[in-house]
Amino acid sequence: MKVITKTVELKAHLSEVNGSVGFVPTMGALHKGHLSLLEESVKENSFTVLSIFVNPTQFLDGEDLDKYPRTFEADSKIAQLCGVDVIFYPDVKEIYKSDEISVKAPNIRGSILEGYERPGHFDGVLSVVLKLFNIVKPNSAYFGKKDAQQLFLIKQLVDNIYLDINIVEMTTYRDEDGLALSSRNRYLSETQRQEALKLPNALHRASSLILEKEFTCSTIKQSILRDLKPLHVDYVEIVNREFEYISEIELGNTLILVALHVGSTRLIDNLYI
DSSP states (O other), X not given: OEEEOOHHHHHHHXXXXXXXXXXXXXXXXXXHHHXXXXXXXXXXXXXEEEEEOOOGGGOOTTSSTTTSOOOHHHHHHHHHHHTOSEEEOOOHHHHOOSSOOOOOOOTTTTSSTHHHHSTTHHHHHHHHHHHHHHHHOOSEEEEESSSHHHHHXXXXXXXXXXXXXXXXXXXOOBOTTSOXXXXXXXXXXXXXXXXXXXXXXXXXXXXXXXXXXXXXXHHHHHHHXXXXXXXXXXXXXXXXXXXXXXXXXXXXXXXXXXXXXXXXXXXXXXXEO
């Protein structure tokens, strides 16, 4: 496994690769969810690139950019065990230049939910993803479904800009207690983690209601909000797979999305119906 920090060197290295290239972009602090992406890429491709880059443009003022976990030594060991061929590990100056052309998230789907709560966040996400796609030029790129709105917008980016990349969606990986894996989970104390379990439990109850043929979205939302008390909830919303608000559950075409705070830690999760 090779660690490369310079774009020119990575491009030169990839120009000699025969076969398909799989790509897993991350901000590091790898967990089992990332492992599932890496293992799938290694299985499906001749060559796998993992990027580790804590992208400053997707953090808002006052968010956790400075304290975001940076665990490169552990991450590199995990990557090697998974069979990754190259880790791309650039610094900020390698990715961003002065007086840059801006990439903007779409006006509607980029400004609701996470886009509303974190204005400008998706501009930063799409900017760095487009840069990384153009550097690596993968055949396939692998993303988890926990960040559902992000995944939707990355797929829209690929479609709108006519990128020849297959986006592979991977199921959310959960701990045994049901909490969706996230690099930010390590911020939680033991007591806070128990509080955080209200999130997957509320989604599980919502799933049970739908199985009992309760399809009214307002009723489902009220159930989730009750189960999340007294946590600080940013939103509970129900949309179709095109991120359009709906009033009735559409089986096979619905997403329930939740964002909340446990202490100072912000968590998101979702349920695909």
